[in-house]
Amino acid sequence: MGxxxxxxxxxxxxxxxxxxxxxxxxxxxxxxGEEIIAALFGDDSTEILSEISLxxxxxxxxxxxxxxxxxxxxxxTQALVQLIQEVGAEVVLMGHTxxxxxxxxxxxxxxxxxxxxxxxxxxxxxxxxxxxxxxxxGKAFQKKSFKKGILFATLRANNFAVKESPVRTExxxxxxxIKDLRTIVKxxxxxxxxxxxxxxxxxxxxxxxxxxxxxxFQTLQALADVLGGAVGASRGACDAEYCDYSMQIGQTGKxxxxxxxxxxxISGAIQHVAGMSNSKxxxxxxxxxxxxxxxxxxxxxxxxxxEVVPLLTEECKKVLSEAAVSS
Amino acid sequence: xxxxxxxxxxxDTEEKVSIQNGRISEEGVEFVxxxxxxxxxxxxxRVKEKNGGEVTVLTVGPSRSENALRTALAMGADKxxxxxxxxxxxxxxSVAKWLAAAIRNRPFDLILGGNMAVDSGSGQVAVRVAEELxxxxxxxxxxxxxxxxxxxxxxxxxxxxxMIEVSLPVLVTAQQGLNxxxxxxxxxxxxxxxxxxxxxxxxxxxLSEEESQSRTMVVDQYLPVKKQxxxxxxxxxxxxxxxxxxxxxxxxxxx
Numbered sequence: 347m348g349x350x351x352x353x354x355x356x357x358x359x360x361x362x363x364x365x366x367x368x369x370x371x372x373x374x375x376x377x378x379g380e381e382i383i384a385a386l387f388g389d390d391s392t393e394i395l396s397e398i399s400l401x402x403x404x405x406x407x408x409x410x411x412x413x414x415x416x417x418x419x420x421x422x423t424q425a426l427v428q429l430i431q432e433v434g435a436e437v438v439l440m441g442h443t444x445x446x447x448x449x450x451x452x453x454x455x456x457x458x459x460x461x462x463x464x465x466x467x468x469x470x471x472x473x474x475x476x477x478x479x480x481x482x483x484g485k486a487f488q489k490k491s492f493k494k495g496i497l498f499a500t501l502r503a504n505n506f507a508v509k510e511s512p513v514r515t516e517x518x519x520x521x522x523x524i525k526d527l528r529t530i531v532k533x534x535x536x537x538x539x540x541x542x543x544x545x546x547x548x549x550x551x552x553x554x555x556x557x558x559x560x561x562x563f564q565t566l567q568a569l570a571d572v573l574g575g576a577v578g579a580s581r582g583a584c585d586a587e588y589c590d591y592s593m594q595i596g597q598t599g600k601x602x603x604x605x606x607x608x609x610x611x612i613s614g615a616i617q618h619v620a621g622m623s624n625s626k627x628x629x630x631x632x633x634x635x636x637x638x639x640x641x642x643x644x645x646x647x648x649x650x651x652x653e654v655v656p657l658l659t660e661e662c663k664k665v666l667s668e669a670a671v672s673s
Numbered sequence: 674x675x676x677x678x679x680x681x682x683x684x685d686t687e688e689k690v691s692i693q694n695g696r697i698s699e700e701g702v703e704f705v706x707x708x709x710x711x712x713x714x715x716x717x718x719r720v721k722e723k724n725g726g727e728v729t730v731l732t733v734g735p736s737r738s739e740n741a742l743r744t745a746l747a748m749g750a751d752k753x754x755x756x757x758x759x760x761x762x763x764x765x766x767s768v769a770k771w772l773a774a775a776i777r778n779r780p781f782d783l784i785l786g787g788n789m790a791v792d793s794g795s796g797q798v799a800v801r802v803a804e805e806l807x808x809x810x811x812x813x814x815x816x817x818x819x820x821x822x823x824x825x826x827x828x829x830x831x832x833x834x835x836m837i838e839v840s841l842p843v844l845v846t847a848q849q850g851l852n853x854x855x856x857x858x859x860x861x862x863x864x865x866x867x868x869x870x871x872x873x874x875x876x877x878x879x880l881s882e883e884e885s886q887s888r889t890m891v892v893d894q895y896l897p898v899k900k901q902x903x904x905x906x907x908x909x910x911x912x913x914x915x916x917x918x919x920x921x922x923x924x925x926x927x928x
Contacts (some may be wrong), residue, residue: 360709387752419810419811420700425821435829442812443831448812451765451796451798452804455769455801455804458766459766459808460764460765460889461765461766461797461889462889462891463794463795480794481792481793481894482684482690482697482792483791483794484897485894485899486697486896486897488891488893489892489894490889491889491890492888492890493887493888493890494888498792500915502801506904508728522801527806528840528843529811529837529838530838530839531836531837532825532836532837532838534833534834534835534836535834536833536834541880543831544831545831549927549928563802575717584849584882591829592831592832592850593832595851597686597707598791598849600847601794605927606921606928607925616686616687616689618675623897624897624927628903629917629921635905640902642900642902642903643902643903644900645906645917645920645921645925646904646905646906647910647913649910654910656912656920657911657914661918662921662928665699665918
């Protein structure tokens with residue numbers, strides 16, 4: 347049994363977010379032949395519109411209403427709720443992003459609907475849609491289904507395959523009525539470094555107390571840059587003020603599931619492990635051969651990260667340039 | 674100023690998780706205030722210390738969660754309310770309905786909550802409460818400055834910083850970096866032990882069963898597959914690094 351699915355897609359730095367493509371692919375599975383409707387608020391660049399049509403959206407509602415150019419809860423909630431009602435969506439998907447985390451609970455509450463956040467898996471069983479999500483920051487998992495109402499879900503980046511399915515997408519200009527905005531965004535300060543978002547990064551190079559200081563993180567950044575990844579940290583490194591809390595990975599902090607996680611000078615406390623143990627491949631670099639992180643690592647090097655990481659950066663450069671030549 | 678704080682008692686983050694009969698086992702587990710809620714309580718107490726007023730902490734949970742409320746009282750909260758959820762299954766939708774119903778008849782200017790609970794990781798309840806009460810919310814805040822009836826708020830958005838202005842009443846959720854929660858003082862702990870707690874049953878809230886019936890349900894809970902211990906590379910360091918880069922390229926295929 348198919349369901350009409352609405353996906354709120356997001357653009358970041360002029361590009362459609364990877365997790366939005368993943369959400370479109372999940373929509374193909376859930377819709378099962380029913381209509382797939384994408385929404386894009388505050389942007390209508392032709393490039394983005396044509397990209398969305400590659401991933402199975404039958405209709406794309408765009409709105410360049412001025413109050414949607416910067417995300418605010420009130421404006422986006424009003425627009426999304428009006429759109430859901432207008433198209434009669436039965437399932438609403440978005441990324442578990444800054445926007446998704448803020449908007450999905452508000453919009454679902456307004457519609458009296460349930461919401462399953464931070465999903466890493468989806469399946470259809472006897473006409474029910476069941477979402478899988480980590481609990482206790484990945485120390486366990488749960489499967490959740492819906493009893494009634496519209497199905498809202500936010501999807502964690504990097505956990506769903508992107509499936510191309512080019513269709514003719516009908517573009518609809520959407521004009522929501524937006525009023526009574528209660529919050530005003532005064533300014534947005536870009537602090538996130540390196541340009542690769544930690545929660546969506548395919549490679550995460552992470553440092554703990556062993557990094558010894560803010561400068562030590564530059565060593566890790568160099569490796570992350572070569573691999574197109576982002577830099578993360580353990581709570582120990584954040585508490586020691588070597589880096590910003592926004593980089594913290596763990597039970598309090600971000601939970602990441604990259605393809606490759608390189609833990610540098612991280613001992614492997616249970617709280618940190620909870621935030622990264624579901625990474626596909628884990629590499630540990632630590633001076634202490636007894637460090638618990640080695641129990642979890644696919645590959646380990648016992649050594650000083652200040653020696654190992656620069657060598658690894660050079661070696662990865664070589665491997666990548668050889669690969670570029672041979673392809 | 675009337676300040677409310679939404680809290681939850683969660684597993685200590687050092688606890689291992691085990692499952693018995695499809696449920697998370699609580700046997701022998703150490704419980705704490707959800708770490709993000711500690712920031713919320715601390716901020717509430719600071720706002721009170723600066724502006725005067727009263728801090729009330731609320732939780733939905735079994736009687737064991739009164740320990741978390743006592744800790745909040747010892748940190749400087751004035752009143753504590755526990756909503757007894759009973760035995761049936763419930764979700765974020767239900768909890769938000771209950772909290773909102775318990776709040777509706779109280780005066781409030783500011784509501785604080787944690788960014789998410791470290792057990793469910795859901796991050797929904799506080800925002801849903803704001804919607805139920807028809808007030809604005811700002812999630813994931815790292816700074817809060819109140820001037821008259823306005824709040825200047827900084828929020829963390831994927832590592833970037835957003836500066837927001839909003840009028841009271843407002844609900845905000847606390848992110849790391851907001852403050853450094855204080856340890857309860859010994860006199861505070863002694864005093865908190867004797868303070869009365871208000872206990873509310875779902876029936877007291879005057880909602881129909883239909884109004885707070887959960888929208889979602891858990892169909893299964895399980896532990897992740899245990900990873901096999903991997904390979905510690907051997908030999909000269911240069912050789913190890915060379916081998917690692919090759920393995921990541923050819924065996925793991927992640928570079």
